[in-house]
Amino acid sequence: MTVADVAKAAQVSKAQAARALGNYGAVSDDVRERVLAAAEALSYRPNELARSMNTGKSHTIGVVVGDIENPHFGLATRGITDAAKKAGYNVILVNTDEDRAAEVEAVRILLDKRVDGLIVAPASSVDTAHLQQVHQSGRPLVFIDRTGGDLDVETLAVDMAKISLEATQHLLEAGHRRIAFISTLRTDAPYKPGMTLDSSQIEDRLEGMQRAFLAAGLPFPEDLVRLNAGDAESIRSITRDVLRGPERATAVVASDGLIALSVVEAIQELGLSIPGDVSFLMYDDFPWTRLTTPPLTVIAQPVYNMGVAAAKALIRQMEGLPPAAPAQFTATLVRRGSVGPCPDLQEPVAAGRTVAAP
Amino acid sequence: MTVADVAKAAQVSKAQAARALGNYGAVSDDVRERVLAAAEALSYRPNELARSMNTGKSHTIGVVVGDIENPHFGLATRGITDAAKKAGYNVILVNTDEDRAAEVEAVRILLDKRVDGLIVAPASSVDTAHLQQVHQSGRPLVFIDRTGGDLDVETLAVDMAKISLEATQHLLEAGHRRIAFISTLRTDAPYKPGMTLDSSQIEDRLEGMQRAFLAAGLPFPEDLVRLNAGDAESIRSITRDVLRGPERATAVVASDGLIALSVVEAIQELGLSIPGDVSFLMYDDFPWTRLTTPPLTVIAQPVYNMGVAAAKALIRQMEGLPPAAPAQFTATLVRRGSVGPCPDLQEPVAAGRTVAAP
DNA sequence: TTGAAAGCGCTAACAC
DNA sequence: GTGTTAGCGCTTTCAA
Numbered sequence: 001m002t003v004a005d006v007a008k009a010a011q012v013s014k015a016q017a018a019r020a021l022g023n024y025g026a027v028s029d030d031v032r033e034r035v036l037a038a039a040e041a042l043s044y045r046p047n048e049l050a051r052s053m054n055t056g057k058s059h060t061i062g063v064v065v066g067d068i069e070n071p072h073f074g075l076a077t078r079g080i081t082d083a084a085k086k087a088g089y090n091v092i093l094v095n096t097d098e099d100r101a102a103e104v105e106a107v108r109i110l111l112d113k114r115v116d117g118l119i120v121a122p123a124s125s126v127d128t129a130h131l132q133q134v135h136q137s138g139r140p141l142v143f144i145d146r147t148g149g150d151l152d153v154e155t156l157a158v159d160m161a162k163i164s165l166e167a168t169q170h171l172l173e174a175g176h177r178r179i180a181f182i183s184t185l186r187t188d189a190p191y192k193p194g195m196t197l198d199s200s201q202i203e204d205r206l207e208g209m210q211r212a213f214l215a216a217g218l219p220f221p222e223d224l225v226r227l228n229a230g231d232a233e234s235i236r237s238i239t240r241d242v243l244r245g246p247e248r249a250t251a252v253v254a255s256d257g258l259i260a261l262s263v264v265e266a267i268q269e270l271g272l273s274i275p276g277d278v279s280f281l282m283y284d285d286f287p288w289t290r291l292t293t294p295p296l297t298v299i300a301q302p303v304y305n306m307g308v309a310a311a312k313a314l315i316r317q318m319e320g321l322p323p324a325a326p327a328q329f330t331a332t333l334v335r336r337g338s339v340g341p342c343p344d345l346q347e348p349v350a351a352g353r354t355v356a357a358p
Numbered sequence: 359m360t361v362a363d364v365a366k367a368a369q370v371s372k373a374q375a376a377r378a379l380g381n382y383g384a385v386s387d388d389v390r391e392r393v394l395a396a397a398e399a400l401s402y403r404p405n406e407l408a409r410s411m412n413t414g415k416s417h418t419i420g421v422v423v424g425d426i427e428n429p430h431f432g433l434a435t436r437g438i439t440d441a442a443k444k445a446g447y448n449v450i451l452v453n454t455d456e457d458r459a460a461e462v463e464a465v466r467i468l469l470d471k472r473v474d475g476l477i478v479a480p481a482s483s484v485d486t487a488h489l490q491q492v493h494q495s496g497r498p499l500v501f502i503d504r505t506g507g508d509l510d511v512e513t514l515a516v517d518m519a520k521i522s523l524e525a526t527q528h529l530l531e532a533g534h535r536r537i538a539f540i541s542t543l544r545t546d547a548p549y550k551p552g553m554t555l556d557s558s559q560i561e562d563r564l565e566g567m568q569r570a571f572l573a574a575g576l577p578f579p580e581d582l583v584r585l586n587a588g589d590a591e592s593i594r595s596i597t598r599d600v601l602r603g604p605e606r607a608t609a610v611v612a613s614d615g616l617i618a619l620s621v622v623e624a625i626q627e628l629g630l631s632i633p634g635d636v637s638f639l640m641y642d643d644f645p646w647t648r649l650t651t652p653p654l655t656v657i658a659q660p661v662y663n664m665g666v667a668a669a670k671a672l673i674r675q676m677e678g679l680p681p682a683a684p685a686q687f688t689a690t691l692v693r694r695g696s697v698g699p700c701p702d703l704q705e706p707v708a709a710g711r712t713v714a715a716p
Numbered sequence: 717t718t719g720a721a722a723g724c725g726c727t728a729a730c731a732c
Numbered sequence: 733g734t735g736t737t738a739g740c741g742c743t744t745t746c747a748a
Contacts, residue, residue, distance in 0.1 A: 002725055013735045018726065025728090026733055048470045049411050050725035053740045058407065060450070060471070068439070074432040081426070081453050090467065092418070093451045095439050109448065112406045113418070261645040268649075287619040288646035291626075360741055371719045376742065383744090384717050408741035411724050722745075729738075 001044040009038035021046060052114065060090045061314060062110030064120040066098040070258055072284050072303055073121070076144060079307020080119060087315050089116070098123045098186070104130040111137055117314045121145045125200040140317035144310045147200040154323060156310045158301050160201050163331040164208025167253070167281055167299055170333060172216050175342030176251040176279060180224035180242040181209065182235065182263060183255035191225040202227075202255065209253075224249050232262045239266035243278060250342045251279035257286050264292070275340030285334055294337025301331045359402040367396035379404060410472060418448045419672060420468035422478040424456040428616055430642050430661055431479070434502060437665020438477060445673050447474070456481045456544075462488040469495055475672045479503045483558040498675035502668045505558040512681060514668045516659050518559050521689040522566025525611070525639055525657055528691060530574050533700030534609040534637060538582035538600040539567065540593065540621060541613035549583040560585075560613065567611075582607050590620045597624035601636060608700045609637035615644050622650070633698030643692055652695025659689045 007017035012031055019025035020035035021044070027035075038044075052058040063080055065073045081091050092115060094106040103123045107130050110118060117140040122131060128148045134141045135153065143155040171179050185202045189195070193210065197203045206225060213220040224242055229235045239262070242249045252267070254260035260282040267278055274280050274294060282289070285300035309327050316324060365375035370389050377383035378393035379402070385393075396402075410416040421438055423431045439449050450473060452464040461481045465488050468476060475498040480489060486506045492499045493511065501513040529537050543560045547553070551568065555561045564583060571578040582600055587593045597620070600607045610625070612618035618640040625636055632638050632652060640647070643658035667685050674682060 004725080014725095015727085015735060015737095016733085019734090022727075028733060031733080045466075045470055047411075047472065047725050048467075049407055049416065049472050050740090051727075052407050053405075053411060053725080053742095054727040056740085067436070068426070068432050069429075069436040071427075071429055071432065074426055074429065077451075078425070078427040078453065081451065085453075090450050090452065090471065092448050093435075093439065094443075094448065095436060108403075112403055113448065114405065114407050258645075261649065264649050286646075287616075288644070288649070291619065291622050291646070292649050293651040362741080372741095373719055373721095373743085374717085376744095377718095380743075386717060389717085405741050408724090409743080411726090411741080412743040414724085718748080720745105720747085722743105724741105724743085727738100727740085729736100731736080732734080 001042050002047070003044075005042055006035060006039045006044050009042060010034040022051070056114075057116055058114045059088060060092055060113070060115050061311070061318075062092050062094065062106075062113075062115040062118045064094050064096060064103060064106045064110070064118065066096055066121055066123060068093065068095055070256065071286055072256060072301075075303040076121075076307035076310075079304040079309075080144075080311045083308040083311035084315070087311075089311075089315065096123055098184075100124050100127055107131065107134060111139065115139070117141065117318045119144055119310050119314055120148075122148045124198040125149045125203075126196060126198055140314055142310050142314045142317070144306060145201060149200070154313050154317070154326070156306045156313065156327065156329065157201070158306075158329045158331040160204035160331070161208040161211070163299055163333065164205040165212045166208075167333050168209045168212035169216075170297075170335070171251050171253075171279065171281065171339065172212060172218070174251075174279065174339055177218060177342070178221050178224060178247065178249045179209070179251045179253065180221075180226065180249035181206065181253045181255065182226045182229050182238055182242075182259055184229050184235075184259060185227045185255070186230075187227045191222060191227055193220065193222050197227075205255070221249075229255075229259060235259055235262035236266040236269070239263045240270060243267070243270060243272065246345065248345070249278070250345065251281065251339070254280070254282040257282065257284045260289075260296075264296075274338050277343055279340055279342075280338040290336070292338075296338045297336045298334050299331050300334050302329050305329065359400050360405070361402075363400060364393060364396045364402050367400060368392040380409070414472075416472045416474055417446060418450055418471070418473050419669070419676075420450050420452065420464075420471075420473040420476045422452050422454060422461060422464045422468070422476065424454055424479055424481060426451065426453055428614065429644055430614060430659075433661040434479075434665035434668075437662040437667075438502075438669045441666040441669035442673070445669070447669075447673065454481055456542075458482050458485055465489065465492060469497065473497070475499065475676045477502055477668050477672055478506075480506045482556040483507045483561075484554060484556055498672055500668050500672045500675070502664060503559065507558070512671050512675070512684070514664045514671065514685065514687065515559070516664075516687045516689040518562035518689070519566040519569070521657055521691065522563040523570045524566075525691050526567045526570035527574075528655075528693070529609045529611075529637060529639065529697060530570060530576070532609075532637065532697055535576060535700070536579050536582060536605065536607045537567070537609045537611065538579075538584065538607035539564065539611045539613065540584045540587050540596055540600075540617055542587050542593075542617060543585045543613070544588075545585045549580060549585055551578065551580050555585075563613070579607075587613075587617060593617055593620035594624040594627070597621045598628060601625070601628060601630065607636070609639065609697070612638070612640040615640065615642045615647075618647075618654075622654075632696050635701055637698055637700075638696040648694070650696075654696045655694045656692050657689050658692050660687050663687065 003018045007014045020027045020032045096102040210220045226238045254263045283299045285298045289296040361376045365372045378385045378390045454460040568578045584596045612621045641657045643656045647654040
């Protein structure tokens, strides 16, 4: 069933039928009615592909994220699709597993498919040649969650350095000095302060932590920054590691909800209690964090709203409108029960006392 | 940059250039080389839209789910996209909010966009005219999670009646007789046994429960089947309701992870302990269910694998291959700590005793 | 192996 | 208002 068929049935020219069907140009009521009736009778449906070919607009946006399995992206995606749908756009979703090569390919394919614009959570803030290409291809691009290095692209993200500073201060005030930070971010070398990281987000968080220590006149425990936390087992082993020995961490910050699960499990397995022996803090406020005992202290990010804003910003660009005032999203520290005062770490000595007591 | 440009640069006909670029037909090595070199130099990229118009294949599949925000669908979607990508397909994702009208529209749009096939988690197993249309449009269709009434469509789902029977028996063996079942499923009237429900999945679960009670020679507490649990507040109010009075439930089954959160919160707010005062069981084994105190007894479903299988099945159909042996997915009851023996509900009497004691 | 020409289903100029 | 004629960028006859 094509416009030609409908036109024939309605006894009008192809052009008139197309105009009535596509709702453009000038069509008399009489013709419109006949065409629509014919279309209905033939159960005609437009071929959006053909339509896109002519107009150059596919009414589709590409979304490239690291991992939809992560509820963080699940929520953001929900925000994006909701806003997109409302504006008449569909979403092609691609998962990159935080792999740069996969991201490069994803962008290429989406561009080939002629999406009208792209929303990307860049796997790397350093290696952004492929994203520059998008920009050059003339199609709008928006970043979500993390920046893309020095690319001049509208970015919807929270001020990570700020909230990280705030969270670290909270821990410092509770007396913690040995604070561990665990993230899946892949790096070639172990962490050194000032080193360039692939993720602007993690970089900002670490910067916030450092600033907090600096402001307090305390040394930043860089040995407790643990990146490359890959699968669940490696996260647990890292957790065990930072919680071992006399110089052990007394507080652990988990970089996202997925890591948090393994970290908390490892803490429980070690027989340590939260927050008695270890304080715990994580990024993202998922509903389940209220159900644990104790409920977890978290950094809440307006993820859904960021998704909505990203889609809206992209659509504005696609429609050639001037960019709206850049929305600034703020994360908030939700103090629940998993951060407590720093425990006394002189237990080995205490143990000696016990022996001496009798 | 079009094939015409490349052809000109390579000094061959448009047809030959297209053949070299598209990797079909007969092309001499010499021509191929020149064309590819020219394409590279001009940084030519094919227009997949135009390609699709001719071939009739868009290499895109449509996925229609109720709510990606729900990690259940997040995981399934991940499985689908992983398998799709491996086979060279992209995914357009549409969220329906479990709304039938939205689903009808989603299917229509995806069909208009010429997706090669559809994976749907039908919002209703009853009202399936729009899905029948898909079938008639000649494009392959696969269901995930729930069946579509009597439509003859390949469906990837677990045997819900079976696992529900098993889970209910587990509760019955622990002495529970008053078992509540809470679901967001929308219905027009309150639940009556045997009534037609929109969701095959919920219907099967309730059937499993009934069979378990029947087999045990016990009356099925149909008054504790609570559907239409919409937002968080309504779920809590329902929970409070079923846990009130002398005839209160002693065990609660939550239909999914999202509901579970509110149910557990409500239980905690009531000051009741799990499993001392109330036993609790939920569908879907999310990682966080191991972190609560006590860890939750759950029904685990191989969601990711179902997603992978759905994509594979769809792709087989799209490529005209005979359907593989229908994969049967089985859910498993993971017994953790949230189901305990049925508490003694005669406390008012016990209280009387206390008074009499002195 | 190559090229010319016809078409996929639609929109967009251009006349009338 | 309406119809005719070109395309969009590619694939696919069909001859050569």
